[in-house]
Amino acid sequence: MNEAEFIDALRGLARDPAARGLLDDVAVLGDLVFTHDMIVEGVHFLPNDPPEDVAWKLVAVNLSDLAAKGAEPVGCLLGYTLGPAEWNAAFIAGLGAVLEHYSMPLLGGDTVKANGPRSFGLTAIGRSAHAPAREGAQAGDALYVTGVIGRAGVGLELLKTGRTGPEIEAYRRPQPRLAEGRALAPVVHAMMDVSDGLLIDAARMAEASGLAVETDLDDVPVAGDPMRAVTAGDDYELLFAAPADLPLPVAATRIGRFAAGGGLSLTRGGQAIALPSSLGWVHD
Amino acid sequence: MNEAEFIDALRGLARDPAARGLLDDVAVLGDLVFTHDMIVEGVHFLPNDPPEDVAWKLVAVNLSDLAAKGAEPVGCLLGYTLGPAEWNAAFIAGLGAVLEHYSMPLLGGDTVKANGPRSFGLTAIGRSAHAPAREGAQAGDALYVTGVIGRAGVGLELLKTGRTGPEIEAYRRPQPRLAEGRALAPVVHAMMDVSDGLLIDAARMAEASGLAVETDLDDVPVAGDPMRAVTAGDDYELLFAAPADLPLPVAATRIGRFAAGGGLSLTRGGQAIALPSSLGWVHD
Numbered sequence: 300m301n302e303a304e305f306i307d308a309l310r311g312l313a314r315d316p317a318a319r320g321l322l323d324d325v326a327v328l329g330d331l332v333f334t335h336d337m338i339v340e341g342v343h344f345l346p347n348d349p350p351e352d353v354a355w356k357l358v359a360v361n362l363s364d365l366a367a368k369g370a371e372p373v374g375c376l377l378g379y380t381l382g383p384a385e386w387n388a389a390f391i392a393g394l395g396a397v398l399e400h401y402s403m404p405l406l407g408g409d410t411v412k413a414n415g416p417r418s419f420g421l422t423a424i425g426r427s428a429h430a431p432a433r434e435g436a437q438a439g440d441a442l443y444v445t446g447v448i449g450r451a452g453v454g455l456e457l458l459k460t461g462r463t464g465p466e467i468e469a470y471r472r473p474q475p476r477l478a479e480g481r482a483l484a485p486v487v488h489a490m491m492d493v494s495d496g497l498l499i500d501a502a503r504m505a506e507a508s509g510l511a512v513e514t515d516l517d518d519v520p521v522a523g524d525p526m527r528a529v530t531a532g533d534d535y536e537l538l539f540a541a542p543a544d545l546p547l548p549v550a551a552t553r554i555g556r557f558a559a560g561g562g563l564s565l566t567r568g569g570q571a572i573a574l575p576s577s578l579g580w581v582h583d
Numbered sequence: 584m585n586e587a588e589f590i591d592a593l594r595g596l597a598r599d600p601a602a603r604g605l606l607d608d609v610a611v612l613g614d615l616v617f618t619h620d621m622i623v624e625g626v627h628f629l630p631n632d633p634p635e636d637v638a639w640k641l642v643a644v645n646l647s648d649l650a651a652k653g654a655e656p657v658g659c660l661l662g663y664t665l666g667p668a669e670w671n672a673a674f675i676a677g678l679g680a681v682l683e684h685y686s687m688p689l690l691g692g693d694t695v696k697a698n699g700p701r702s703f704g705l706t707a708i709g710r711s712a713h714a715p716a717r718e719g720a721q722a723g724d725a726l727y728v729t730g731v732i733g734r735a736g737v738g739l740e741l742l743k744t745g746r747t748g749p750e751i752e753a754y755r756r757p758q759p760r761l762a763e764g765r766a767l768a769p770v771v772h773a774m775m776d777v778s779d780g781l782l783i784d785a786a787r788m789a790e791a792s793g794l795a796v797e798t799d800l801d802d803v804p805v806a807g808d809p810m811r812a813v814t815a816g817d818d819y820e821l822l823f824a825a826p827a828d829l830p831l832p833v834a835a836t837r838i839g840r841f842a843a844g845g846g847l848s849l850t851r852g853g854q855a856i857a858l859p860s861s862l863g864w865v866h867d
Contacts, residue, residue: 300675309661309689312675312682313688314688317688318658326660326690333690333691335662335706343695373612374610384585391596404601405597405599405602406602406610406617407597408619409619410590411702412626413625414699415699416699420619420693
């Protein structure tokens with residue numbers, strides 16, 4: 300049973316409506332929204348990333364799931380694997396800073412010891428009167444994205460090649476779009492955050508909605524190489540479907556449209572182009 | 584910053600009243616109760632424990648925290664580190680069984696890959712109209728415990744020495760006292776589960792309540808050597824403080840009493856005896 304099969308089996312167990320079929324990054328119980336994301340050394344962060352930034356990223360990636368449901372932070376529970384003494388101290392400093400920054404109360408959790416690469420988990424709880432699903436896009440809707448795509452990918456590339464640049468901050472300290480999410484949630488048809496890559500996430504929204512989606516590479520605001528940008532992850536921008544004539548309450552860029560059918564098609568300057576071999580970060 | 588210092592620092596961050604100062608194993612938000620416990624290979628379970636039992640234990644230890652607050656299971660989020668294919672499949676089977684057994688809906692979570700010993704986290708959400716704290720014991724209250732203490736410790740010893748016996752089931756498949764917790768929660772002054780050892784947990788309840796507690800070793804229903812039993816962990820029985828003349832709604836044994844002052848004292852047949860060097864499982 301590989302990861303995809305394991306997740307399918309979990310879906311089979313998650314029959315409660317609050318689970319949203321494990322298709323929506325969050326569970327929704329009344330007006331409460333729950334998410335649990337883990338980050339692992341060597342996978343989601345680099346062993347020499349500053350501990351303060353690891354704390355930031357752990358909280359930020361979970362807040363990004365809340366943002367996509369228009370939720371206010373209510374509280375969080377931390378699962379922490381102890382590290383070296385100085386590392387722990389720096390992590391606490393970073394955790395305090397990010398929780399303060401986003402007004403996210405720490406409510407509980409657990410601390411354990413383990414050998415080998417360390418992993419951290421966070422359960423974030425939020426409150427939202429309107430938590431749009433990933434599956435609500437309608438034929439004719441426009442596809443929008445906030446911000447610029449690909450900055451985190453550029454940052455990771457800089458780190459891996461021993462260079463520096465402002466994009467490193469985008470990789471290490473993503474900024475969840477909480478305010479934008481709250482403004483958008485009541486008016487959009489579908490919304491999710493872009494965590495695994497713009498193309499794969501757009502394809503997932505279309506699939507969940509039972510629709511086709513088309514996007515033009517030239518329309519996407521990108522950092523660096525466009526094709527690399529739209530297949531890189533870790534941006535934590537908001538991707539959403541809304542009627543094309545809807546006045547938007549926040550800044551966002553229209554990058555495509557939904558139509559009857561299925562699948563993702565890509566154009567550049569209006570001309571169809573081939574999809575890249577990988578649409579983003581895929582769990583194999 | 585070692586583990587104790589780290590947890591102290593977390594307490595400094597957890598200022599929201601819902602966090603209960605991180606002193607109560609759970610967070611309480613309205614009538615919702617939240618807990619997050621992790622289990623680590625080689626620490627909380629043995630590498631050759633059956634995966635079905637690991638899944639059981641992960642869910643059961645979290646349900647035990649809900650039980651101590653009189654909570655009904657509402658849902659859970661799983662943090663899973665992938666293992667070998669057959670292990671994953673067996674874990675899923677066990678997870679399905681324990682969730683079904685306790686009517687605990689799976690609502691979400693995350694799945695990651697990591698090298699080295701694997702760890703699993705679960706966030707359990709429950710609902711309780713009366714969630715007794717650990718700190719509510721009053722001078723004159725009796726100290727009670729459900730069930731028999733030390734069976735899990737005997738089971739672990741059997742496993743470590745390559746023997747067999749019915750206590751292995753107690754170690755691998757603890758039975759959270761959900762029904763007892765629900766019956767007790769509205770009437771007790773303080774309640775917690777016995778996870779780290781009876782003596783250390785009794786001392787913690789007394790300390791949180793600003794009281795002294797005295798217990799007589801001969802009064803504790805034990806499996807195996809009494810002193811080893813009261814310092815072993817993993818029993819997941821309920822420990823609670825209630826007026827000595829209160830008729831109890833469930834079976835439990837009176838094992839001590841609270842008084843003004845501080846600290847834990849131990850007697851045997853009414854005679855004071857020395858405390859053991861370790862009161863239980865201490866995070867160093």
